[in-house]
Amino acid sequence: MTRAAPRGTTTPLSIAPMMDYTDRHFRVVMRALTRKTLLYSEMITPQAIFWGGRVDLLRYDPIEKPLALQLGGDDPALLARAARLAEELGWDEVNLNVGCPSDKVRRGRFGASLMAHPEVVAEAVAAMRQAVQIPVTVKHRIGIDDLDRYEDMLAFVDHVAAAGADRFTVHARKAWLNGLSPKDNRTKPPLRYPEVYRLKAERSALPIEINGGIRTLSEVEAHLGHVDAVMIGRAAYETPWVFADADRRVFGAHNPVASRGEAALAVVGYLARQLDEGIRPHHVVRHLLGLFHATPISRAWKQGIAAIGQMRGPEAARALEIMASRVIERQAA
Numbered sequence: 001m002t003r004a005a006p007r008g009t010t011t012p013l014s015i016a017p018m019m020d021y022t023d024r025h026f027r028v029v030m031r032a033l034t035r036k037t038l039l040y041s042e043m044i045t046p047q048a049i050f051w052g053g054r055v056d057l058l059r060y061d062p063i064e065k066p067l068a069l070q071l072g073g074d075d076p077a078l079l080a081r082a083a084r085l086a087e088e089l090g091w092d093e094v095n096l097n098v099g100c101p102s103d104k105v106r107r108g109r110f111g112a113s114l115m116a117h118p119e120v121v122a123e124a125v126a127a128m129r130q131a132v133q134i135p136v137t138v139k140h141r142i143g144i145d146d147l148d149r150y151e152d153m154l155a156f157v158d159h160v161a162a163a164g165a166d167r168f169t170v171h172a173r174k175a176w177l178n179g180l181s182p183k184d185n186r187t188k189p190p191l192r193y194p195e196v197y198r199l200k201a202e203r204s205a206l207p208i209e210i211n212g213g214i215r216t217l218s219e220v221e222a223h224l225g226h227v228d229a230v231m232i233g234r235a236a237y238e239t240p241w242v243f244a245d246a247d248r249r250v251f252g253a254h255n256p257v258a259s260r261g262e263a264a265l266a267v268v269g270y271l272a273r274q275l276d277e278g279i280r281p282h283h284v285v286r287h288l289l290g291l292f293h294a295t296p297i298s299r300a301w302k303q304g305i306a307a308i309g310q311m312r313g314p315e316a317a318r319a320l321e322i323m324a325s326r327v328i329e330r331q332a333a
């Protein structure tokens with residue numbers, strides 16, 4: 001198989017694109033815990049960007065980088081246009097969604113349904129790669145419906161790799177497009193990690209990232225013995241503190257904070273700036289809800305965050321500062 005060398009270097013750890021979660025506020029909150037992990041946007045369609053008045057979805061704070069934009073769609077020209085805009089705005093990578101099984105996605109020919117149309121994905125990837133210099137990557141499933149053998153995935157990957165995809169992120173379970181809800185499609189089909197390892201073994205030149213059901217850094221380290229990178233989704237918002245040791249353990253760098261309280265305190269300045277712009281505090285602080293998960297103060301912390309979310313104006317930032325400082329003082333005592 002001849003193909004251009006992959007662009008960019010593969011970041012060994014990333015946080016998955018997740019609709020309604022991985023907005024710019026979430027990403028800033030995660031940056032209080034890890035500077036090195038690659039962060040993704042939510043899935044965005046070119047239609048929303050160009051005609052839906054949602055260019056704001058491409059806004060980010062420089063601290064969020066490195067940053068990948070995930071696009072959903074099947075129109076090569078539109079995807080290429082969106083990729084170009086992303087590159088102009090300074091995004092570090094553009095990713096195509098070939099994994100989402102929601103009804104909305106199924107009605108258009110994109111998301112996981114595209115696994116049955118590798119030629120369409122290849123055309124889209126080729127158009128995007130021609131339009132930009134940043135890496136163009138693909139996030140997909142092991143398979144869909146009856147198209148779920150390892151050989152089917154390999155054929156898909158080979159087709160799309162030949163078009164120049166710079167990395168493949170494999171959600172290691174198939175999706176049932178008819179019969180399972182999007183939520184069930186993230187839990188019911190069994191995880192099939194060995195097939196992702198096999199893909200890497202048989203296509204060693206291709207950067208391969210594994211995703212699905214991974215919740216701890218020990219698991220990340222184990223997967224990195226087989227593949228180039230690991231993507232974590234739900235654990236990032238359910239148990240964000242997992243990422244607090246990622247920079248040291250995965251990247252050999254210094255961690256940004258030593259305690260959960262410090263992480264919350266690090267968000268105060270950002271929250272204050274957002275409030276000045278008229279953003280409601282809930283939109284920022286909701287991403288702090290899981291910070292104290294499985295600690296004795298988890299419940300009290302969530303109640304405090306919920307209350308801050310309802311406040312108006314600068315008092316919300318002040319309240320977060322006080323709450324975080326109290327936690328830090330109590331830990332020091």
Ligand SMILES: Cc1cc2nc3c(=O)[nH]c(=O)nc-3n(C[C@H](O)[C@H](O)[C@H](O)COP(=O)(O)O)c2cc1C
Nearest residue numbers: 016017018019042043097171212213214232233234
């Ligand atoms: C709330 C939610 C929203 C998601 N939205 C997207 C999305 O926009 N694009 C995408 O490719 N995957 C999306 N996913 C799937 C995740 O990126 C990931 O592949 C999946 O959750 C499996 O990883 P995990 O087990 O670590 O959560 C979403 C998952 C969740 C839970």
